[in-house]
Structure formats: structure tokens, C-alpha cells
Amino acid sequence: MGWGNIGLSWTRYAKSTPTRNCARCHLDYAEEEDRCPHCGSIEDHEMQDYLHALEEKKKRKNRIIGVFLASLLLYVFIVLFVLPTYLR
Numbered sequence: 001m002g003w004g005n006i007g008l009s010w011t012r013y014a015k016s017t018p019t020r021n022c023a024r025c026h027l028d029y030a031e032e033e034d035r036c037p038h039c040g041s042i043e044d045h046e047m048q049d050y051l052h053a054l055e056e057k058k059k060r061k062n063r064i065i066g067v068f069l070a071s072l073l074l075y076v077f078i079v080l081f082v083l084p085t086y087l088r
């Protein structure tokens, strides 16, 4: 699944109002779909790997957000406390 696919399915979900939560992967999908587009094509024995990959993706995203916030804080700290001492 590439980024184009993700974007395409996201716009489809954003437009369609009724959604339901998948019992297997716990992601939301349009009610008109007869099976979950996220895991509908995945066999039962592959589900564990798929859920693990989803979890890893979530963790990676949280890590990126953490790094971003940390650098933002560092930047604010430098601007507020370190720079004024040089400008004096």
C-alpha cells in the first residue's frame, strides 16, 4: 500500500458519513464497504503481523512528534534565554 492509496482512501472516508469500526484491526471504514479495506484482504494467520506493523507505525509517529516538540522547546529556550545574553 503506497501513500497514494492511503490518501485516496482517506478522502473517501472523509466524504462518506456512516462509518463502522472494524472488529479485527479497529480502524474505521465506510459502512457501504462489505468488508474492511484495511484488513479485508489479510488472512487470519497474517493478522498478528499486520497489527504489529500498525503498532510500530504508531510508535514511529509518536517518536517523530516527540523529537519535533523537543526541538521546538529547545528553539524557544534559545530565543528566550540564550539570545538576549548575546545581544546585551
Ligand SMILES: [Zn+2]
Pocket (backbone or CB within 6 Å): 022, 023, 024, 025, 026, 027, 036, 037, 038, 039, 040
Ligand atoms: Zn479491519
